[in-house]
Amino acid sequence: MFLALKEIRHEKLRYGLIIGMIVLVSYLVFVLSGLAYGLAQQNTQAISSWRASKVVLNVDANNSLSQSLLTKHDVTKAQLTKHEALIGQAGVVAKAKGKAKLSAQFLGIDRQQLIYQRVKVTSGHKPHNAQQIVVDDSFKENGYHLGERVTLNSTDTTYQIVGFTHNAKLSVAPVIYGTLGAWRTLSHVTGAFQAGGIVSDRATFKPQVAGLQTLTLAQFINKLPGYSAQNTTFTFMIGFLMIIAMVVIAVFLYILTMQKLPNYAVLRAQGIPAKVLVTTTISQALILVVSGLAIGAALTAATVLALPVGVPMSFNLSLLIGVTGGILLTGIVGALIPVKVILNVDPVSVMGG
Amino acid sequence: MAVLEVKHVTKTFGHGTNEVTVLTDVNFSAAAGEVSLVIGPSGSGKSTFLTIAGGIQTPTTGDVVVAGSGLSQLSGKARDALRLNQIGFILQAYNLVPYLTVKDQFALVDRVKPQGNLDQAERRQLLAQLGISQLVDQYPAELSGGQTQRVAIARALYQNPDIILADEPTAALDSDRVKVVGQLLHDLAKDHHKAIVIVTHDLRLQAYADRTYAIMDGKMTVA
Secondary structure, eight states: OHHHHHHHHHSHHHHHHHHHHHHHHHHHHHHHHHHHHHHHHHHHHHHHHHTOSEEEEETTSTTOGGGOOEEHHHHHHHOOOTTEEEEEEEEEEEEOTTSOOEEEEEEEEOTTSHHHHHOOEEEEOOOOSTTEEEEEHHHHHTTOOTTOEEEETTOSOEEEEEEEESSOEETTEEEEEEEHHHHHHHHTOOTTEEESEEEESOTTOOOOOTTEEEEEHHHHHHTSTTHHHHHHHHHHHHHHHHHHHHHHHHHHHHHHHHHHHHHHHHHHHTTOOHHHHHHHHHHHHHHHHHHHHHHHHHHHHHHHHHSOTTSOOOOOHHHHHHHHHHHHHHHHHHHHTTHHHHHTOOGGGGSOO | OEEEEEEEEEEEESOGGGOEEEEEEEEEEEETTOEEEEEOOTTSSHHHHHHHHTTSSOOSEEEEEETTEEGGGSOHHHHHHHHHHHEEEEOSSOOSOTTSOHHHHHHHHHHHOOSSSOOHHHHHHHHHHHTOGGGTTOOGGGSOHHHHHHHHHHHHHHTOOSEEEEESTTTTOOHHHHHHHHHHHHHHHHHHOOEEEEEESOGGGGGGOSEEEEEETTEEEEO
């Protein structure tokens, strides 16, 4: 550590540039990861708030809740308990006088069932009748307020916003919670259809009803339109970035080490153990990577504060640990590559003839 | 009594038609309290001799005995420890770590060898003798060639080794400094009972040597 710190302090420009490179790489990885996670969250926030295990849909709905319809007969056969809830999804455009139109996902739910119970309002209250709705906070950010009357799609019916809820997004659109009756109206389906699907928080729930299929929550989420493609794209981008970062950092550390070999040879000639030189190299790599990560994280935090509210950047602890650990591992691997060269450094190379 | 013995050492490099013999049946001994000078032109094998005597290289045949221990019997780690504790090297080039100040060059020695080094008073005296007391906060790049060499000598002596192996220690020094370094090495041998081995082509150092050897085409003779 002594040699590592002394060298960094003396070679400020050289090591500053390397730290700068690591800052940029980690900043890019943090921002991309945050965006990927934020977008993924915006696909599934509402679903996560239900704390469900299974989703039952019509077998012909191609795993899509908005395409699924369940008849009264289906629902009766499914034998719902207090652990299940009916739900219907419809894509809508919300508008109010003097306000921007907002594309949203309308979710029809039953007031007696668990999704209704699990929706948390941040202001106002939950709907008490078919003309009342609770909407995601992003409506508030677009100027909508409690008591405001909105129309959905081209229907004449108006709905009153009676509550706001936080982090309620589905397929990157804000959610509007209303009644199943309103859902039927917006979906233009008759009373023969009771809901689009069934959500259950029981892992064992699997109704044996012809024409219905049961999906795990993970299966249901992965089938959300665009969700898998988007996540796979981000995962590849971040993965490739990590690999490129590893190669670049490893090359930098290798070049640095090669430049130091004459010094190491002198130290070896004087009996300084190879272990000291290896420790110096690895600790130096760690100092560089940790410094780069810390500055990169600080820059990311500053960026998050500066970004408009609409940019879907979000982090959680396991994501941060994963990204940080990945870059740290990258640095350690990069530092380990030249170790063999250090162990084989020949003190004779610095002796004259 | 000899603290360093080189016994029938031969060193060859390469194989077959490319084989080159750099040292041929070299015998040498250095005793505590003596300065031994090995004189030879460039390419005569004197640096190879020094690296073998210091345990940096192994001989093709023969052995080196340091303070009673045959180096061929020691592991790499043990040879490292022996070099650290008992042998001080003064090298011809690349003597100092470029990103350490003169003061830190000594601090590095303290870190890897916390005991057995000169104390602070002795170090101050050594630096004063070499005329480098005022350079302790300088980096090697800020020193002249002669100053660099004197700092390298001070660092090797700071470890307080029993044996000092010096490879052209006066290469970058003017005549006045040659006298200082020669006298210093001579005094170290006499006052501190060190075995000093110098390989050089600087004949001015003969005045400070107890024994002089000549090396030519890998063969060593008493001069």
